[in-house]
Amino acid sequence: xxxxxxxxxxxxxxxxxxxxxxxxxxxxxxxxxxxxxxxxxxxxxxxxxxxxxxxxxxxxxxxxxxxxxxxxxxxxxxxxxxxxxxxxxxxxxxxxxxxxxxxxxxxxxxxxxxxxxxxxxxxxxxxxxxxxxxxxxxxxxxxxxxxxxxxxxxxxxxxxxxxxxxxxxxxxxxxxxxxxxxxxxxxxxxxxxxxxxxxxxxxxxxxxxxxxxxxxxxxxxxxxxxxxxxxxxxxxxxxxxxxxxxxxxxxxxxxxxxxxxxxxxxxxxxxxxxxxxxxxxxxxxxxxxxxxxxxxxxxx
Amino acid sequence: xxxxxxxxxxxxxxxxxxxxxxxxxxxxxxxxxxxxxxxxxxxxxxxxxxxxxxxxxxxxxxxxxxxxxxxxxxxxxxxxxxxxxxxxxxxxxxxxxxxxxxxxxxxxxxxxxxxxxxxxxxxxxxxxxxxxxxxxxxxxxxxxxxxxxxxxxxxxxxxxxxxxxxxxxxxxxxxxxxxxxxxxxxxxxxxxxxxxxxxxxxxxxxxxxxxxxxxxxxxxxxxxxxxxxxxxxxxxxxxxxxxxxxxxxxxxxxxxxxxxxxxxxxxxxxxxxxxxxxxxxxxxxxxxxxxxxxxxxxxxxxxxxxxxxxxxxxxxxxxxxxxxxxxxxxxxxx
Numbered sequence: 176x177x178x179x180x181x182x183x184x185x186x187x188x189x190x191x192x193x194x195x196x197x198x199x200x201x202x203x204x205x206x207x208x209x210x211x212x213x214x215x216x217x218x219x220x221x222x223x224x225x226x227x228x229x230x231x232x233x234x235x236x237x238x239x240x241x242x243x244x245x246x247x248x249x250x251x252x253x254x255x256x257x258x259x260x261x262x263x264x265x266x267x268x269x270x271x272x273x274x275x276x277x278x279x280x281x282x283x284x285x286x287x288x289x290x291x292x293x294x295x296x297x298x299x300x301x302x303x304x305x306x307x308x309x310x311x312x313x314x315x316x317x318x319x320x321x322x323x324x325x326x327x328x329x330x331x332x333x334x335x336x337x338x339x340x341x342x343x344x345x346x347x348x349x350x351x352x353x354x355x356x357x358x359x360x361x362x363x364x365x366x367x368x369x370x371x372x373x374x375x376x377x378x379x380x381x382x383x384x385x386x387x388x389x390x391x392x393x394x395x396x397x398x399x400x401x402x403x404x405x406x407x408x409x410x411x412x413x414x415x416x417x418x419x420x421x422x423x424x425x426x427x428x429x430x431x432x433x434x435x436x437x438x439x440x441x442x443x444x445x446x447x448x449x450x451x452x453x454x455x456x457x458x459x460x461x462x463x464x465x466x467x468x469x470x471x472x473x474x475x
Numbered sequence: 476x477x478x479x480x481x482x483x484x485x486x487x488x489x490x491x492x493x494x495x496x497x498x499x500x501x502x503x504x505x506x507x508x509x510x511x512x513x514x515x516x517x518x519x520x521x522x523x524x525x526x527x528x529x530x531x532x533x534x535x536x537x538x539x540x541x542x543x544x545x546x547x548x549x550x551x552x553x554x555x556x557x558x559x560x561x562x563x564x565x566x567x568x569x570x571x572x573x574x575x576x577x578x579x580x581x582x583x584x585x586x587x588x589x590x591x592x593x594x595x596x597x598x599x600x601x602x603x604x605x606x607x608x609x610x611x612x613x614x615x616x617x618x619x620x621x622x623x624x625x626x627x628x629x630x631x632x633x634x635x636x637x638x639x640x641x642x643x644x645x646x647x648x649x650x651x652x653x654x655x656x657x658x659x660x661x662x663x664x665x666x667x668x669x670x671x672x673x674x675x676x677x678x679x680x681x682x683x684x685x686x687x688x689x690x691x692x693x694x695x696x697x698x699x700x701x702x703x704x705x706x707x708x709x710x711x712x713x714x715x716x717x718x719x720x721x722x723x724x725x726x727x728x729x730x731x732x733x734x735x736x737x738x739x740x741x742x743x744x745x746x747x748x749x750x751x752x753x754x755x756x757x758x759x760x761x762x763x764x765x766x767x768x769x770x771x772x773x774x775x776x777x778x779x780x781x782x783x784x785x786x787x788x789x790x791x792x793x794x795x796x797x798x799x800x801x802x803x804x805x806x807x808x809x
Contacts, residue, residue, distance in 0.1 A: 204595075206592060206597075207593060210589055210592030211592075214581065214585070217581060218581065221621070296575075296578065297575030298575075298576055298577070298578055300572055300576065301577075302593065303541055304539055304540075304541065305593035306561040306595065307561075307594075307595070464543070467541070468545075469489060471541050471542045
């Protein structure tokens with residue numbers, strides 16, 4: 176159908192989308208996911224310098240504990256480290272922790288901060304005017320976050336391995352990738368919860384900053400969570416990124432799965448995957464409705 | 476026939492916090508809409524007029540599902556705004572927030588195609604409609620430049636174009652000519668008229684009276700969250716009951732003047748003569764009805780007319796008469 180009817184057709188009643196095509200199909204909804212991810216990738220592609228710097232951040236982040244370990248651990252550093260973590264390769268251990276943390280951090284910044292980003296650019300109301308469920312928008316942003324973080328995380332890992340002189344191809348790379356992919360889904364669910372909090376309090380930067388420190392501590396970026404006191408350890412185990420980073424380290428470095436077998440640890444992530452996105456979206460919807468009852472989503 | 480838009484007793488209250496120093500705050504109630512009811516017919520251009528802060532945008536935000544009303548109901552294209560949110564959104568093309576509703580780091584084409592996707596258009600439809608809109612707005616040369624490089628007017632035109640991407644039966648345009656220069660504003664009004672002729676129902680908010688007068692079939696004047704007047708533009712002007720004065724200059728013989736006197740609509744005629752020309756000031760109850768009769772009476776009786784100046788009653792006069800304020804005054808309470 177042409178956008179502007181020929182004069183002969185004028186004065187006939189025009190029709191809305193639903194009348195013309197029926198309810199949107201799953202394919203149409205998935206197309207929104209792809210379009211959203213593509214749009215955000217186009218946006219970020221206009222900041223190429225930023226992308227280069229972002230790739231270096233995990234390497235710099237890992238360098239600090241690596242250098243500290245070399246300076247303070249002395250000759251027995253590797254042996255001490257192995258007795259606590261299950262691997263003597265503390266360089267790879269730190270680098271993997273740092274890269275995984277980068278992926279988690281991206282999720283908080285890109286998915287959790289998404290609504291606030293749209294609010295600040297002024298496009299949030301334009302999105303809310305369309306007949307698209309926020310679930311599919313959020314899925315599109317999650318896909319974008321996954322593509323960006325996995326791409327740059329992988330690059331960081333290989334460049335970091337080159338700089339620190341470790342073998343990046345050791346261990347079960349595919350299994351490590353599986354832990355990241357499966358772990359991302361509950362993580363995105365969590366970030367939706369976080370996004371709801373940002374919508375409510377309208378303060379994103381300090382919240383994300385605070386969360387980053389809390390997340391890096393809980394997931395054990397530079398140390399095994401076994402060193403935590405019991406209460407904190409339990410809290411850390413209720414947190415999907417902890418399973419994600421330990422799964423990756425176990426696949427690549429053999430530090431040991433929490434349940435001894437890779438498939439059991441992966442099953443825990445699957446369970447998180449079933450619960451976290453639904454819970455996150457339900458809370459998000461509730462907060463969103465409350466905001467629409469008051470001053471509206473565009474207000475900040 | 477079922478109206479295209481029906482609003483029944485719609486009210487909306489906000490509860491903003493009033494800051495009282497660093498730590499204290501107080502919640503107050505602001506009634507942005509007070510029991511608004513109106514009906515807009517299919518194919519109508521309906522104007523929402525009022526000063527800044529009158530409640531026009533709040534009404535639009537409720538109608539487009541951006542805000543949930545505190546009470547009342549509304550239907551657009553037969554769909555209820557709370558129970559059938561997605562259907563309402565699909566039935567409406569909306570220009571709100573002007574240029575801020577665009578991604579400035581994307582090009583015009585990328586913006587249109589992205590929003591096309593959010594309206595569930597297939598990739599090929601998105602491309603086709605984006606192309607049609609770009610062509611319609613004469614933006615071919617800048618369509619692949621990022622929006623941040625556009626002038627304010629070009630951004631506004633693109634924001635207008637974005638509202639057309641889903642080819643909806645109802646178009647809601649919130650102050651669409653803001654920041655447009657005179658020719659661009661005229662072009663946009665022409666497009667609005669054309670889209671209306673193609674069958675679209677249009678809701679047009681503005682605080683520029685001349686725009687409403689030239690474009691709208693009917694208007695509602697909104698003030699302090701209430702519809703204070705509603706009807707066709709001539710009817711509203713007529714409702715003031717004010718005398719109309721028409722000034723006529725030319726060579727006007729006595730018999731022509733007498734013929735004017737005899738017209739039943741004329742209540743008074745004042746005459747002034749200088750340098751061989753005569754100036755008549757004709758007072759009547761309805762200048763529009765009188766004007767053709769007046770011209771006929773004068774020319775049939777040998778008058779040579781040089782200038783006719785009807786004194787216009789404007790919608791601004793209607794607003795002033797109802798509220799005691801001008802439309803340029805800001806009535807925001809939030």
